[in-house]
Amino acid sequence: MLGLMQSHPLLVSSLLVHAARHHGEAEVVSQGVDGAIARASYRAVERRARSLVGGLSGLGIAPHDRVGTLAWNSQRHLEIYCGVQGMRAVCHTINPRLHAEDVAWIINHAGDRVLMADLSFVPLVEAVAPLVGSSVQAVVMLCPPEQMPAVALPEGMALLCYETLIEAGEAAGEAYQWPVFDENSAGVLCYTSGTTGRPKGVLYSHRSTVLHALGVNMPDALGFRAVDRVMPVVPMFHVNAWGMPYAALLAGASLVMPGRHLDGASLARLMNAERVTITAGVPTVWLGLLEHLRASGERLDHTRRIIIGGSACPALLIEAFPVEYGVPVEHAWGMTELSPIGTFNKPKPAQAALDPEAHRQHLLKQGRAVFGVDMRIVGADGAALAWDGVQFGDLQVRGPWVCSAYYGEAPGSALDGEGWFATGDVATICPQGFMHIVDRSKDVIKSGGEWISSIALENLAMSHPAVAEAAVISARHPKWDERPLLLVRAAAGQPIDTAELMRSLSGQVPRWWLPDAILVVDELPHTATGKLQKTVLRAAYGDTLMKLAEA
């Protein structure tokens, strides 16, 4: 027996239409590449998105075609998000911080037919264009005609102007009705910037995106209201800007788009001038803002909440913003494969009873599962571990906005037999369901079936005054399979006594966590974004303990 309710597919266009009909006066404020402020109502954005469909249709773009974007957060990027998906094409948001070769590889893999690019990406476009001639037929610059730059493109690749395209599509857009289609249709394609191997594409559906918007706009997650003015600092090319554009449309909250101006001074100015109530981004951005506020003496006049995710939140931020600026900081966790939000650290009744220090420790956890995401931790044998806040294991997730396979691969191929997706993180979960990431799966040390957190050991080592930087890797071991090896770089003028360092670690961790050896090195290898390259270290030092055992 089926229910007798109306069948309306969950489509991204329904978010835009809701905003235009019921919050038509709410606005999108955009800071352009040149710093100029532009304003448009949701009513205008919806009308322009229809004109965009008219313009793209004129170029021959059809349902299922991919449209690539190289763009900052802006009104135009929002129009592309909604217009491209609304016509059942696929919006492919490209991370412009990747190397040109990787960008080209991604564009070719996605088969993008058109590229939409902000003015600041002309050099990148010129580097990429010769490598993607087979699929890309046109580059559309996100500007009015009078700002059109010269862009060197290969023969056969057209250079177009976004505002001219919108104008060309106006007549068709006037009468356009957003089509109704299968909610499982692809809507957005976003590649992970995987640290190993080629980037992999995650292909969101309209259903997953709308359910994510609903799920993450609960009061215990993003929680946007119509009176809010939301500034997404995390880029729209980075996992849907954490779903904020969609959640804002759903709630009728106004959006304040910072463009490319993400330094502390620019953010503070925009937050105060545009009365931003909620903002979200990665820790680095907020460290920059904090530094600027402390130096300038400026305040945050309207901001009620700062949401932090993307990587573990430093304790400094969790303490400084509430105490010095009266703005609570909220920790969230997610990943590209999760649309991205999985957990949010919002209180349960028990948190009210924590003393201040326990509360600070609690806020460092990544949070509890939002409805729509289920999670568990499993040990090396794949069996689920208890939620005791102590045991840690591989974090797995499942739910309607978790990916099932990467672009080009068979549905379900990214999952295990029970439908779980392995996040690649290692975490604990406390009895109240708060998850805390302790390591990456590939970095955790598996010592005779028991796991040791490399990050916990590194943090301890770095608290020693003589240590400037520390890396803990798993080194092969004849008896325990893997044991921790600690590599340290000395602080300037502070020679390291490894025996003394080992003594300082003992007592602070279980005895069997202590590294089997400590090596002092001159330099530790890093990726372009500043992360430790543990693969390089494992290649160089992975056999150290075997050699010691043989010796």
Place this chain on the structure above:
Amino acid sequence: MLGLMQSHPLLVSSLLVHAARHHGEAEVVSQGVDGAIARASYRAVERRARSLVGGLSGLGIAPHDRVGTLAWNSQRHLEIYCGVQGMRAVCHTINPRLHAEDVAWIINHAGDRVLMADLSFVPLVEAVAPLVGSSVQAVVMLCPPEQMPAVALPEGMALLCYETLIEAGEAAGEAYQWPVFDENSAGVLCYTSGTTGRPKGVLYSHRSTVLHALGVNMPDALGFRAVDRVMPVVPMFHVNAWGMPYAALLAGASLVMPGRHLDGASLARLMNAERVTITAGVPTVWLGLLEHLRASGERLDHTRRIIIGGSACPALLIEAFPVEYGVPVEHAWGMTELSPIGTFNKPKPAQAALDPEAHRQHLLKQGRAVFGVDMRIVGADGAALAWDGVQFGDLQVRGPWVCSAYYGEAPGSALDGEGWFATGDVATICPQGFMHIVDRSKDVIKSGGEWISSIALENLAMSHPAVAEAAVISARHPKWDERPLLLVRAAAGQPIDTAELMRSLSGQVPRWWLPDAILVVDELPHTATGKLQKTVLRAAYGDTLMKLAEA
């Protein structure tokens, strides 16, 4: 091209499982029929719901079977909601305030195989049982064995005890896995208590119920958080208790179930003893609470919000609770056919600029559309009217939790050609999208193509000191088709001068709104629930103006 995300159907069991896994320690507090307080965690409720499935399966209940409930708000009713739907059977919530004959008609129409009843409904069960012998095979009393009452049932209809059923199902429940099935499957059946004709059944699907729970738990609607303790005063037999049980499971909010004790003193005691933060119900209940608080001097120590719906909220409540008790009152609107929530009166930025009197008037509006519900107003010709806050027309809605047809009828049969459902209400919508109900469609006066609100005229007439009660009906008119006729009952010892009353009305409404005649009557007819019976008045007085014209 389809997305590559996981496919998880939206099932009611997923709400319960989420609550048990991620909010296992949150609790359901139930005030029994006898006033005793019982507590259970969501973890326990989920386990008992599985045992219930085991017990019902033992009785032969299978997917698609209907299970009727005659029950107050309680933990057991929540277990039935979730267990029955979780096994893919249909939970049929019956309004025990209807006449026994209507209850029997509904049970026969639904084809209920089992009835679950609270102890206070033994007389009703005994009255109904002889009339429903063809489908109902057992009556399950919601109590432990030691409280089992004597109930006179027809031969062949078994009398069972709920706690015994749970115990019988425990072993089967232990290993039970909630089945995964089509999210469009029927989950709950609820009959409208239509004022005309037979009750009509609305058959919610799992999909509509889960989407409703997500949509109405936005911060600008119910907005439950894990730290909330929610008391649904509106009964679970009345349109899913407005979706609150589901929203609480989703948010991990604790539930405080008042049972049958809905008088002001009982509610105040429970709200303070159980630290209720949010509650919701019809205006009558809150008038009772207000009266009790004023008389007793008690305060509301923990309550942050009172949500009012079900019928238009009196200005008294909107003013008294915030001013006297510091608790804001929020106005919402919905109906059985909408699961039920359609609109919620939460502020937009513009409301901050209203002066106090304009703000009070604003709060009397039913609110703006929740994402998931679209609405419009149409004139007599079916054309959409402008949202100017002045013009009023028939209110129509559509969306994934709006009904498409009544139980037993063809899908789509309750909709017009464009998929809109006519609510039977007449409303204005202001430019900001706030809807205000001005009349029922069948009561509005259609005067030469222009509409006049009977309710607005009645309210004006009743503000005259000599008028105890007023009714405005549409009377047939030779030129204008319909014109307003005002019937008034005089206040004790206050003879009514109709000419003077007419003069007092003029100036307060457009000239053409003034009634064509005023009749003073001794008595106005009412329904059992105290509403004016305008059908009776139209039958008696509908030709008054025609006769006057002939005379």
